[in-house]
Amino acid sequence: MSTPEAINAEIATQTELFNKLRLENAEPAALEETRKKLGELKKSLALLKNAAGGSKDAGKKKERLLLKTPKGTRDYGPGEMFCREHVQRIVRECFVLYGGCELDTPVFERKDILAGKYGEDAKLIFDLEDQGGEQLALRYDHTVPLARYLAMGGATNTQSKLFQVGKVYRRDNPVMSKGRMREFSQADFDISGQWDSMIPDAEVISLLCTLLSRLDVGEFTIKLNHRKILDGIFEVCGVPPEKIRPISSAVDKLDKLPWAEVKKEMTEEKGLDPASADKIGEYVKHKGGRALLDQLFADTTLTANASAKQGLDEMATLFTFLDIYKVSDKISFDLSLARGLDYYTGIIYEAIVEASAPPGFKTPDATATAEPSPPAPAAPPKKKIKKPTPAAADGEDEEIDESQVGVGSIAAGGRYDNLVGMFTSAAAGESKKGMPCVGVSIGLDRIFAIVWPRWIERGMRSKEVMAYVMAAGDGLIKERMELVQELREAGIWTDFLAKNKPKLPAQFAAGERDEVPFAIILGGDEIKAGLVTVKQQRWEIVEGKKAKVESADKGTQMRRSELVQWLKESQTFKEWSNGRLI
């Protein structure tokens, strides 16, 4: 049996390896193995300590600091942030293009604001410790804080398009490689207020399509349904009123489970009459476009139901608007889409891309006719990975089959007409008029999980340095600083090596690591003559790796006084200033 010292040393080595792999974005499998090993080591250490009499204090003294971020969170270094900022910039630009203005709310809320909004998922809320003040919790999404802001009177009609970009928190089991985190970024766009039917709804869906087209996520589909149609279907199939939400939540699992299992949940767990379940099964198999809508309009049992009829009418209006917005080809009207959250009252939608689906999953063909699709094949038996958590104190073991997890939907939303009213009524102690809302949440981490590997493939830069000032003489620190200052004053992103007398090759190497397009070289004699040498550098992808293009160019000598003007007139400067990224 090993000594605690030996195990401790091994833990330190593995922790270092684990951190290194994480920072390098290593293969999930490699990361997984290290994580597993770390977990086992810690267990043996704990066993050993217990066997030795479990002197807790003695153990504590020797305990080493575990250098890691909390479970389900991570750092994003320069390369990743360059990519993430790019994604966020596109999202913000689209929000503004559609007339949105920005809102920012605190990262935590008073606990009673969040209470009763998330149903079963409330257990995933991160609470703050009560340190003699208010009971607080980290925000779970942007929708509830927005509704609280609106209930406080924070928006007028003209400011009815609000967007928020920021992090939200859920104590869920993370699948880091797929962008499923405990701390993750969402960008929300919501339209509040009394407007005419389906106009704001069409605006939000059009926005979502514009946004996903501009991001580099590949082909996408918007799965679309309407809560009122769904509720109408449940009613005509004989679901009693109190079972409508539980049955709806069973239907919501159809994208992950075969029909047989969902039916079992409806009948065995939730006590629904099997005949009713079969009727529902017939309906929710349908997906398509306007043809499906026509088919449902022809279903007189359904149209006799007031809820279903209203939903179908609204859907018809929406389809007309989506045609005008030229996005109908992106839509899959999907009767199996139910969405988990209770507060939706109208249309609901989810954006999926092929890259976001689990293996074997195909994006539904949105242009398909209203033919019912065949029942989903039975899922293969899942290989579960018992995941030891790296934090000894954590103690939560999870079973997640990473290979079977897709990125999931990359955006989702719907209409929620009663949420603001819940707040105004609760604050007034009586029923108060609410404010209808429709909105969408963009899952920025999931988009990043799709975009980032492509970004690496293309060898994107991770830094924006345009000019690197070097000395080919005796250090020339003052002269270098002087020129750096001058270039920065002119708005040229400039850097230099922070050494008094660096060798020229070391300076070139540093500039090349930043892929700097202009190497600017100062020499003692040149300075006296008022001259400076500029060498242009280019990078290309060679065999999947970014490499400097070798050139015989010895550089261009020019008057030092003309350098700024020359740089600003260069093609590179213009392209970079316009946001060229490679």
Next chain:
Amino acid sequence: MSTPEAINAEIATQTELFNKLRLENAEPAALEETRKKLGELKKSLALLKNAAGGSKDAGKKKERLLLKTPKGTRDYGPGEMFCREHVQRIVRECFVLYGGCELDTPVFERKDILAGKYGEDAKLIFDLEDQGGEQLALRYDHTVPLARYLAMGGATNTQSKLFQVGKVYRRDNPVMSKGRMREFSQADFDISGQWDSMIPDAEVISLLCTLLSRLDVGEFTIKLNHRKILDGIFEVCGVPPEKIRPISSAVDKLDKLPWAEVKKEMTEEKGLDPASADKIGEYVKHKGGRALLDQLFADTTLTANASAKQGLDEMATLFTFLDIYKVSDKISFDLSLARGLDYYTGIIYEAIVEASAPPGFKTPDATATAEPSPPAPAAPPKKKIKKPTPAAADGEDEEIDESQVGVGSIAAGGRYDNLVGMFTSAAAGESKKGMPCVGVSIGLDRIFAIVWPRWIERGMRSKEVMAYVMAAGDGLIKERMELVQELREAGIWTDFLAKNKPKLPAQFAAGERDEVPFAIILGGDEIKAGLVTVKQQRWEIVEGKKAKVESADKGTQMRRSELVQWLKESQTFKEWSNGRLI
């Protein structure tokens, strides 16, 4: 005596008023009064309930939801976010200009990462509730998470300039109107790694000056000192080694307290020999520039001290570099600057602006000679306001004299060569090589508190809508949507009124509330003829308020097919695309 119902109704009214005032950024005094009243009402309610037998559950049932953000936090609506985003954009641009690349760390850290880094202020850390996982706490600053990241091996030499922009958290007593919050935004820039003496230090100070010049904060001064000089002064004045940090922290109060009180703290509280205190008093009165440095070099007692000598030599090098960067006129070498945090090891600095100082405080004249300034006048007796907190559950009463509180320093930082080493050593269980660092934190909320009132004065827009599409006929909803879609596709920020048949004046009013420069009007006959009318609108400040410039212009009729091209060639489009803000 009132009934609980009557008090409850009054609380609801006052809460509504309070929220309204907060959203409108009302005068602190008005806000204060409402807050006070609310506190008193709640106290009477509690008394009444206790008197009635204190049936807690019965009271709970009628309890209304308090619609507010947590103490020390607030929402930022569209106008404010437009301003805040502008500030952040300038800050980021400066960071990139100086060769920085971005880092993002989680908003919370494992508690043991934060432990032992903040001295007495550790009590201000926001802890998360232990929900069966790790012990977590919200980050207190960006410096410690950066050091943790560096200790995990997250930066190479070429990525040694890292910046972070985000929120940090302190359970301090908030002074909201001055930008002193419990949740506040900081932007940090740090240079890590082994570089030659004072080059990174000069880079950071140059960056800070560039950044503050570009922001609209008015005249500013960088107070600068060196921990090694300060420690040397304490040594030669006879402060025993164990008292150096406590005495340093007393000196740090000289910007708020007169010398007599600081001396009292040194001698009576901290047991320093009065003769030593007087000697220190002579030194720390000095402020100035290079002349002060020369004066200290001439002080042979001081130069005989190794620590002081090293500090003075480094300061001399720094002054030379700051001359090259052309920022020496912004610097006030101030021997009374000590800074609270323990981890600084070299130069320390703080940026102050006139607008950030409490009343009666003058920005020191940075170009003054080394003449000792006269002792500060005794502070006027402080009028303390007993602040009832709005949250009944909060229970913390504070005494803060808001009228005497300035925004404080708007940026601060220094060199901390041992912090990364603390982490690597603690993780390895033995002494490990660290990594020298120097950096600065920009207080974005304090800058916002200075910039925002000026922004309002100038009548800045709060939204970016360039074109507003209207119908002068029978609603024309489809035609409007079609044109909106076309304009957005061309990258023109466009909106319209989400009503089927809105009246023309209502549409103009909506567009005017967004200060939209182009009103685009569709008419039934015009559409048939392939025409469209564009009316340009301008706003000006009239008597301190933004007002539309009345014009007899009936608009320009043009071919609908030429509209996009015409808009893109307009001066307004070009100016807006280049980020013109008014």
